[in-house]
Amino acid sequence: MKKSILWAASLAVLSLGVALPVMSSSANAGPIENACNRSERKAANRQLCACIQQVADMTLKGGDQRRAVAFFKDPEKAHKVWMSKTGSDDAFWERYKAFGAQAQAYCGG
Numbered sequence: 001m002k003k004s005i006l007w008a009a010s011l012a013v014l015s016l017g018v019a020l021p022v023m024s025s026s027a028n029a030g031p032i033e034n035a036c037n038r039s040e041r042k043a044a045n046r047q048l049c050a051c052i053q054q055v056a057d058m059t060l061k062g063g064d065q066r067r068a069v070a071f072f073k074d075p076e077k078a079h080k081v082w083m084s085k086t087g088s089d090d091a092f093w094e095r096y097k098a099f100g101a102q103a104q105a106y107c108g109g
Helices: 002-010 032-040 046-059 062-072 075-083 087-107
Strands: none
Touching: 032 062, 046 075, 046 087, 062 075, 062 087, 075 087
């Protein structure tokens, strides 16, 4: 149960439907977009990853984006942050959840 909640919360932005048309190149791609493009998620594609990066740029500071990138490589890190009781982890998790919800609303179909 916890594992499914973790995946839903931490990687929801990759299970989205059709993305809005967005033009981006890997030369100027942000950290979230790069991690998304490298992920093996079936729903990940260049347009979706670029859209998600646009939302990240609007909602997350650079440090938060770099921290979120680690979740793509190691979902256990997301679980540790989610379960953490520290104020800084709780604050980050709230920002990350807000980012995920906005990415789903903006980029989802």
